[in-house]
Amino acid sequence: QTHIADEGKVKPLSHPRCYSAFLSFAGVSCNSVEKKIYVHLNYTVSCVRLLNATHQIGCQSSLSGNVGVLHVLESEENLDWVLHSGPNPPYMVILESPLFTRSVMMKLKNGSGRVAGVAVVAPNTNPAEGFSPHTTCPNENTGVYSETYEPTMANCNMTVWNPLGNGLSYEEFDFPIFSLKDDNDTQVIRQCYLDHNRAGNGSTPQYPLCAMQLYSHMSAVTDTATCMRRNAINFSLNPEMVCDPLGDQNVWASTRPLNNTAKGHKMWESVVIAAARLDSRSFFFDIAPGAQSGVSGFVTLLAAAHALRNATQEAQPNRTILYTFFQGETFDYIGSSRMVYDMENKQFVVDLDNVHSVLEIGQVGLRADSKLWLHTDPVSRRNESLNVTVDVPGFSQPLPPSSFQRFLRARPIPGVVLEDHQSAYTNKFYESMYDNAENLNVSYPPNLTPEEQLEYITDTARAVTEVATMVARALYRQAGGEESQLSSIKADPQIVTKMLYSFLVRSNNSWFQQLVPSDFTSYLGKPPNFYVGVVQQSSEPTLLVQYLLANLTGSTINITQDNCKNQREDESDKMYNYMWVQGAAPPNSTEREGYCVRSTARLSKALSPAFDLEQYTSKNFSTWTESRWKFIKGRIFLVASHELEMLTLGVGVGVLLSSLLVTYIISSKADILFSSGREPTNATY
C-alpha cells in the first residue's frame, strides 16, 4: 500500500541556495539575508482541525501565519500580562507543560485577539498528576447507551470513565497551537525571550522584540457536510479538496479458514469474536503513542492468538474464533461500526447470525493489585444467566466505551470486555502524548544494546503474558474446546516482550525486519504512532499488525515467490492469504532468505458507513474528517516597532513623491535647462 504522505500538503519552499561556488571564484562569500533574519523551527508538530457532523475542533491559523511577540508564561497569574496589561499584543505564549491546563487554555481562548498562538513545551518525563485531553465520557453518542436503550446509563450518568479528562482535544481554537520538544532549539527560543522581551523591574520591554510566526492554515471549515460538499463541487475555477474522512483498515483472522469470496451468512458457522483496538490519539497531530489505551490490548490479543495456534490446529474446537483488530475506535468507533454494517449487509465473510459471543480486550496494561475485571452489559444480562468466576464489578454498571457496544447496538449478543479498572480508568494519560512506555512501566536496565533490549523480558511483559494466557484459555473454552487441552495453552513472554518493545520503543529491530516484506522496511524507522489518519493513507501499525498476525497464526509454505505474491497455491488458496516476507539472513551471508507465510490474516475496510451512504450529518455513525492544509511550519525573528515600520514606509513614499516632483519640474523647464537649439516637436497620437 503506497504512502501518500504529502497529498495536499505541499512542502515549503526552501530558501534560495547560495551558489557560492560561482561567487567564491570571485573571492566573495555568499550570505543569505533570509538566514540572517529567520530561525526556522525544526520540529513542527501542531494541532489540526477535525470536523464531524456538527462541530469543528482543533486549531486554525491565518493564511499568512500568525505573528506574535514571544512571552514565556511563568504562572497562571502572569496571564494578565498577555490578556490585559502587556503593551505589545498579540502575544505568542510559550507554555511549560505544568501550565498546559484547561483553565489556562480557556482563558487564552477568550483572549479576543491578544493571543496569536501557543507553543507547548513537551517534557521528557510524564507529569506526575496525570493529563488527559480527551473528554470525560469517550464516544458517548455512538455507543449502545442512549435515550432508547437504558437512558440512566447514557452519557456517563452512572460511571464517569475518564475523570481526568479535560476535553481540550475537543475544543475549538482560532490560533495555532504547536508542540516543542525540550531541547536546544527550544532553549534558543527561551534565550531570545530573555534577551529581548523580558520586562525588568516595571519597565516595558523596548523594541526590537523577539517574535514567532506559526503557520497551520486549515482548509476545511464548519462541519463535515460543508467540507464534503466543497470537495465535490465540479464547476468552480480551481477544484480543491479540503478534507478527508478518517479511516483505515481493520485486521482480522480466523482459526479456521473461511471462504472470503463468499460473503454473507455462512451455514453452520458459529464464530466467537475476540476484539481489540489498534488506535489512539493525542491533542497534537500524528502523535499517539497509545501504550495503555491501544497497545496493551492488541498485544495481548496477538499473544493469545499465538498461544492458540497449536491448540486450534490439532484439536479444533467447535466454533471458529475470529480475531479482529479495529482501527479508528477513538473517533466514534469507525472500525467496529463498519464491520457491523458490513455484517448486516452481507458484505463480510460472516454475518451477525453467525456471531456466538464477543470477548473484547480493553486496557489491560496497568493492573493495580494484578486484578482484572470483566465488564458486561447489565441490560442484556437481565434475561440470561452467566456463570462468571472472574472478578465482576459488583454493582450494575454499564459497559465501558468499547467496540462491543457497536455489536450490541445491532443485536443482543452475549459478550464481555476485559479491563484492568473496576469503574473509572486507571490510565492517567488516556489519549494523550504521555501514554507511552513510561506509563506502562516498560523500562530496561541501563547499558543494554537495542537488540538486548528487544529480548529482555520486562515485568510488564510478564503481566501481559498472564493476561494473554487467561484470554487464550477463555477463548478456547468459549469456542467449545476440550478442557483437557487448556493447560497446554500458554502465551510466550518472549514474544510479548518483543512486541511491546517494537510497538512502544523502536520498530526498526531485527525481529520486525524478518517479518515484513522488503518494500515495507523503509516505514519501520518512525516513532510509534497509532493515530488512525485519513483513509487514503494507510497507517503503518495496521500493516505491522497484519504481518505479525500472519506470522503468529499462520504457517510457512514452500512455494516460489512468484506464486506467493500472486496468491496461487492449490485449490484451497481462496481460503488463505499469502505473503512473501523477507526473513533473516543466514549466519554466513548478507542476503536475506525470504519465505512465504500462509495465514488467514486479512484487512477489511474501516471507513465509516456515513461516507458510503453520504449521510454526513448522521448521528448513528462516525462522521469525523480531517482538514487538509498546505504546510505547517514556524520561525522566530526580531520584530521592529510599528512606529519604525510606518516611518520607513513614510520615508519611502516621500522619496517617491519628491522624485516625481523633481522629474516634473525638470521636464517642464527642460528647454531652459538643456538648451541645444532643437525645436520641441508636437506629436499627436
Added chain:
Amino acid sequence: MNLERLPNEEKLSLCRKYYLGGFAFLPFLWLVNVVWFFREAFVKPAYTEQLQIKTYVKRSALGLLLWVAVLTTWITIFQHFRAEWGEVGDYLSFTIPLGIP
C-alpha cells in the same frame, strides 16, 4: 481612434452602435460611450448630430447607473450572506475561500 478626425455622421453611428450594444447585458459599452462621447456631446460647440449624440449619452449614463446599483446591491448581499446560505452559497461561488466559513 481619434474622434476629431471622424465626420459627424460617423460619430453618430458609432455612438448609436455602442448604445445599442450595451443592451446585450454589456454595461461596460455604456460606460465607454459616456466617457468617450462626453466631450462631443456637452463641451463642443453645437452641430447637427450633437442632439442625437447627447440623447444617446444621457441614456447610456442612465443605464450605467442602473447596472451599477444592481450589481453593487447584489455583490454586497452575496459577500455578506454567502456564509449563511450554506449550500446555495457554495453552488453560486466560483472560488470558495479556504478555512473561513
